[in-house]
Amino acid sequence: MANPFNAALQQLKKAADIAQIDAEIVEQLRQPQREYHIAIPVRMDNGSLKIFTGYRVQHNDARGPHKGGIRFHPKTDINEVKALSFWMTFKCACVGIPYGGGKGGVTVDPKKLSIGELERLARGWARAMAPYIGPDKDIPAPDVYTTPQIMAWIMDEYSKAVGKYTPGVITGKPLAVGGSQGRGTATAQGGIYVTEELIKKMRLKNPQVVVQGFGNAGSFFAKLASKKGWKVVAVSDSKGGIYNPKGLDITKLFAHKQKTHSVLDFPGSKNISNTQILTLACDILVPAALEGVITKEVAGKIKARAIVELANGPTLPEADEKLAKRGITLVPDILANAGGVTVSYFEWVQNLSNYYWTEKEVFEKLKPIMVQAFNDVWSAGQKYKTDLRTGAYIHATTRIAAAMKARGQV
Numbered sequence: 001m002a003n004p005f006n007a008a009l010q011q012l013k014k015a016a017d018i019a020q021i022d023a024e025i026v027e028q029l030r031q032p033q034r035e036y037h038i039a040i041p042v043r044m045d046n047g048s049l050k051i052f053t054g055y056r057v058q059h060n061d062a063r064g065p066h067k068g069g070i071r072f073h074p075k076t077d078i079n080e081v082k083a084l085s086f087w088m089t090f091k092c093a094c095v096g097i098p099y100g101g102g103k104g105g106v107t108v109d110p111k112k113l114s115i116g117e118l119e120r121l122a123r124g125w126a127r128a129m130a131p132y133i134g135p136d137k138d139i140p141a142p143d144v145y146t147t148p149q150i151m152a153w154i155m156d157e158y159s160k161a162v163g164k165y166t167p168g169v170i171t172g173k174p175l176a177v178g179g180s181q182g183r184g185t186a187t188a189q190g191g192i193y194v195t196e197e198l199i200k201k202m203r204l205k206n207p208q209v210v211v212q213g214f215g216n217a218g219s220f221f222a223k224l225a226s227k228k229g230w231k232v233v234a235v236s237d238s239k240g241g242i243y244n245p246k247g248l249d250i251t252k253l254f255a256h257k258q259k260t261h262s263v264l265d266f267p268g269s270k271n272i273s274n275t276q277i278l279t280l281a282c283d284i285l286v287p288a289a290l291e292g293v294i295t296k297e298v299a300g301k302i303k304a305r306a307i308v309e310l311a312n313g314p315t316l317p318e319a320d321e322k323l324a325k326r327g328i329t330l331v332p333d334i335l336a337n338a339g340g341v342t343v344s345y346f347e348w349v350q351n352l353s354n355y356y357w358t359e360k361e362v363f364e365k366l367k368p369i370m371v372q373a374f375n376d377v378w379s380a381g382q383k384y385k386t387d388l389r390t391g392a393y394i395h396a397t398t399r400i401a402a403a404m405k406a407r408g409q410v
Helices: 004-019 023-029 078-095 115-132 148-162 186-202 216-227 250-260 317-325 339-353 359-383 388-406
Strands: 034-043 049-060 066-073 100-107 138-142 208-212 231-237 240-243 270-272 284-287 306-308 329-331
Touching: 004 023, 004 078, 004 317, 004 388, 023 388, 034 078, 034 115, 049 066, 049 078, 049 115, 049 138, 066 078, 066 148, 066 339, 078 100, 078 339, 078 359, 078 388, 100 115, 100 138, 115 148, 138 148, 138 339, 186 216, 186 284, 186 306, 186 329, 186 339, 186 359, 208 216, 216 231, 216 250, 231 250, 317 329, 329 388, 339 359, 359 388
Parallel strands: 066 100, 066 138, 208 231, 208 284, 284 306, 306 329
Antiparallel strands: 034 049, 049 100, 231 240, 240 270
């Protein structure tokens, strides 16, 4: 698979060339400020000792502390974590929250670990990283295959390391230890707010939606879209997809997934492959799984009128070019899925002030941020006569450049 960090750099270069952004700023943004590689020894249930490899990349902190998730995944490597850290810098700037980018990962298949092994791994990561993270330095969060419980273990281990209860070190925690109302559905909810604005711009009526990926973000997006009266005609998970042109009953699908651990064989739908789901006829395609799924070849077969990237980096640069030429509107990840990090920011603010908000208050604060960011990105695309991804990068880089110049970093 292509190196995702190279794809990220191509996105930056295109925006910088079009908007004529200062070359010295671009040069600094081309590489992360710091990379940490850690060995995490874990005592397994059978008594053996296993060493896991962990990472943390801190890309840029011109606009504030580093922010970004930790993923536990068997294919996680340093290039993936670097790319994700890079995207976080631009995502935070795109929606205007005062953070820089960071990202972490451990190369592991968490499904093969017991609860005890998983806890020891999470705590080992926290002990190794304790000197380099913190509420005013770098604030991790959940990502692929990490959960609120894992965040609680990391927060607890960090609190032990520094000698005081420190909920603000990490976000995406359970409510019992300083989590925020609305955090679980925030990525999906932010994506819905952005999609509503897109529907207005494109004047779509009763849109047909396809959601590739049925994890946290994808499943809640499908549920919220269905409640809006949009017709969700197909979804998929890691085992495959299902399709019903008349629309899927998402509430019943949730129950089916919980019972069978897959969306496959859902009554009234047809099983399809994970490749087929990307090329179904629909108004809006929502990739909500892992990066790199929309290649140039796939882009040539897509029948959607628009794409809303709920996943990080699902579209390769050469696919971007192909989609733009075909007139398919794409709302980029650094805008479309920024609801998650925005509500993480809200959680951090609540932790620091020790004052907590209702879910209603959280979403009342989230909506205007997402709507404003969408309109800013749309305006940048119109001004520079370019696609929305490039418009988003121009908008974000302008904000980062202003902070770097103000701080005398260039």
